Amino acid sequence: MTTPIVAVVGRPNVGKSTLFNRLTKSKMALVDDLPGVTRDRLYGRVESYEKPFTLIDTGGFDPPADQAFADEVHAQIKLAMEEADLILFLTDGKYGLSPLDSHVADMLRRSHKPVIACVNKIDSPEKEDAASEFYALGITPLHFISSAHGYGIWDMMQDVMAALPSVEEEDEDNSGEIRVTLLGRPNVGKSSLLNALVGSPRVVVSDVAGTTRDTIDTPFTFDGQDYVLIDTAGIRKLGRVEKGIEKAGVFRSLRSLERAHVAVVVLDAFEGITDQDLRLAGQAVESYRGLVVVLNKWDLLKGEEYKQRRLKERLESAFRFAPYAPVVKISALTKKGVNRVLPQVKKVFEEYNKRIATGPLNKAMEMILAKHQPPMVKGKRLKFYYASQVANRPPTIVLFVNNPKAVHFSYRRYLNNELRGVMGLTKAPLRLLFRERSGRKSHKGRP
Numbered sequence: 001m002t003t004p005i006v007a008v009v010g011r012p013n014v015g016k017s018t019l020f021n022r023l024t025k026s027k028m029a030l031v032d033d034l035p036g037v038t039r040d041r042l043y044g045r046v047e048s049y050e051k052p053f054t055l056i057d058t059g060g061f062d063p064p065a066d067q068a069f070a071d072e073v074h075a076q077i078k079l080a081m082e083e084a085d086l087i088l089f090l091t092d093g094k095y096g097l098s099p100l101d102s103h104v105a106d107m108l109r110r111s112h113k114p115v116i117a118c119v120n121k122i123d124s125p126e127k128e129d130a131a132s133e134f135y136a137l138g139i140t141p142l143h144f145i146s147s148a149h150g151y152g153i154w155d156m157m158q159d160v161m162a163a164l165p166s167v168e169e170e171d172e173d174n175s176g177e178i179r180v181t182l183l184g185r186p187n188v189g190k191s192s193l194l195n196a197l198v199g200s201p202r203v204v205v206s207d208v209a210g211t212t213r214d215t216i217d218t219p220f221t222f223d224g225q226d227y228v229l230i231d232t233a234g235i236r237k238l239g240r241v242e243k244g245i246e247k248a249g250v251f252r253s254l255r256s257l258e259r260a261h262v263a264v265v266v267l268d269a270f271e272g273i274t275d276q277d278l279r280l281a282g283q284a285v286e287s288y289r290g291l292v293v294v295l296n297k298w299d300l301l302k303g304e305e306y307k308q309r310r311l312k313e314r315l316e317s318a319f320r321f322a323p324y325a326p327v328v329k330i331s332a333l334t335k336k337g338v339n340r341v342l343p344q345v346k347k348v349f350e351e352y353n354k355r356i357a358t359g360p361l362n363k364a365m366e367m368i369l370a371k372h373q374p375p376m377v378k379g380k381r382l383k384f385y386y387a388s389q390v391a392n393r394p395p396t397i398v399l400f401v402n403n404p405k406a407v408h409f410s411y412r413r414y415l416n417n418e419l420r421g422v423m424g425l426t427k428a429p430l431r432l433l434f435r436e437r438s439g440r441k442s443h444k445g446r447p
């Protein structure tokens with residue numbers, strides 16, 4: 001199951017960040033465990049609607065000073081058209097239609113991606129009439145919304161939901177191949193690991209940075225298991241892109257993650273763990289991909305026991321948000337340990353496919369709820385009605401509850417840990433979705 005990517009595009013100041021904040025603010029709080037530094041406004045998960053998705057705020061590019069902002073918008077749109085599954089095109093109803101809006105509309109019409117147009121800053125229904133000039137953009141559906149106050153957002157989200165694939169759609173691909181993505185900041189040794197894994201150096205680099213993205217996947221077999229290394233071109237290309245590296249990098253890693261089962265995050269053991277490393281690992285966790293942490297350049301720590309211990313401590317504290325991720329120490333240079341990477345990937349993948357039937361799941365839920373009752377919220381007890389696994393890859397369980405927003409982070413974590421135990425998940429993540437259900441029957445009333 002992949003999580004779709006929705007990108008918000010539009011001229012500066014139309015309200016993209018405001019919309020982004022509104023939609024992501026009630027996101028489920030797996031992120032609470034991530035160190036503050038890994039949180040930014042580049043992307044966020046939206047899980048409070050029927051279908052979860054990743055939202056990307058394409059604003060805030062820093063164009064070189066001599067370039068007009070038209071170039072900035074142009075760059076955003078191109079990125080969004082390449083990488084997103086759906087585009088939210090925002091315009092400013094208070095300002096009125098701008099020539100740049102029409103230009104953006106032309107570009108979007110030529111893309112084959114679904115687009116939903118929104119006239120923002122329509123703070124009340126009366127303002128809609130004044131904004132009817134936006135129909136001239138020729139993009140439908142067209143919604144009148146207020147990102148700041150919430151007007152029209154619900155209607156717009158209905159169209160977004162209708163355009164996105166459903167969570168319950170199973171991963172059709174039963175070929176048994178494991179899709180792996182290698183993530184890591186520049187110079188940690190991704191290309192070296194790629195070469196060591198695949199055996200022979202492969203020339204996959206496009207020399208012109210920033211042109212059409214050429215995704216090249218590399219299939220191979222190891223110990224009788226089929227693997228596909230995703231976007232092997234991007235692994236090398238990213239190091240060469242200088243401008244807008246961060247945003248391009250975020251996009252690349254998100255897109256690769258969406259196509260992967262397992263992310264291998266490569267760290268440089270010699271340089272230590274940086275914020276960027278944690279951000280990449282955080283993306284993998286937020287995308288609910290399997291995660292294997294590779295400590296590369298271990299050869300440089302040979303005999304350095306103090307440094308090894310320091311690194312181990314730092315790793316344990318920094319990766320508290322993914323305690324289940326196996327860690328493999330390697331040297332891509334000497335190839336020592338390299339053969340231990342894929343067996344770990346395979347173990348994670350096997351758990352990633354696990355299933356639990358509804359009967360045993362609900363029996364387990366009864367015990368879990370009895371052992372540690374859901375807390376009272378404003379004098380009312382949270383009620384869990386029913387649980388069901390709706391997907392694997394990753395294992396995804398929907399919990400029906402009377403008030404999903406009131407399920408506190410610590411209780412979510414409790415449920416997640418307990419259910420992981422029940423399902424025998426030790427190396428892979430479990431995704432819990434909380435859905436509203438009203439009704440008198442309590443969980444105990446269900447068979």
Ligand SMILES: Nc1nc2c(ncn2[C@@H]2O[C@H](COP(=O)(O)OP(=O)(O)OP(=O)(O)O)[C@@H](O)[C@H]2O)c(=O)[nH]1
Nearest residue numbers: 012013014015016017018059060121146147148149
């Ligand atoms: N009246 C009104 N103002 C809004 C609304 N949404 C955003 N604004 C205001 O518009 C201004 C720009 O909003 P941002 O969300 O920063 O716009 P942006 O598109 O992210 O801007 P860039 O970062 O420059 O790309 C801010 O002053 C917001 O408060 C709205 O629905 N109604």
Ligand SMILES: Nc1nc2c(ncn2[C@@H]2O[C@H](COP(=O)(O)OP(=O)(O)OP(=O)(O)O)[C@@H](O)[C@H]2O)c(=O)[nH]1
Nearest residue numbers: 186187188189190191192236239296297331332333
């Ligand atoms: N000592 C040591 N050096 C390594 C190891 N792995 C890679 N290197 C060196 O680290 C440097 C970067 O390696 P690359 O494989 O190009 O790193 P990368 O992550 O692909 O870099 P970008 O293309 O910039 O993203 C090269 O000089 C490698 O020789 C290792 O295990 N030990």
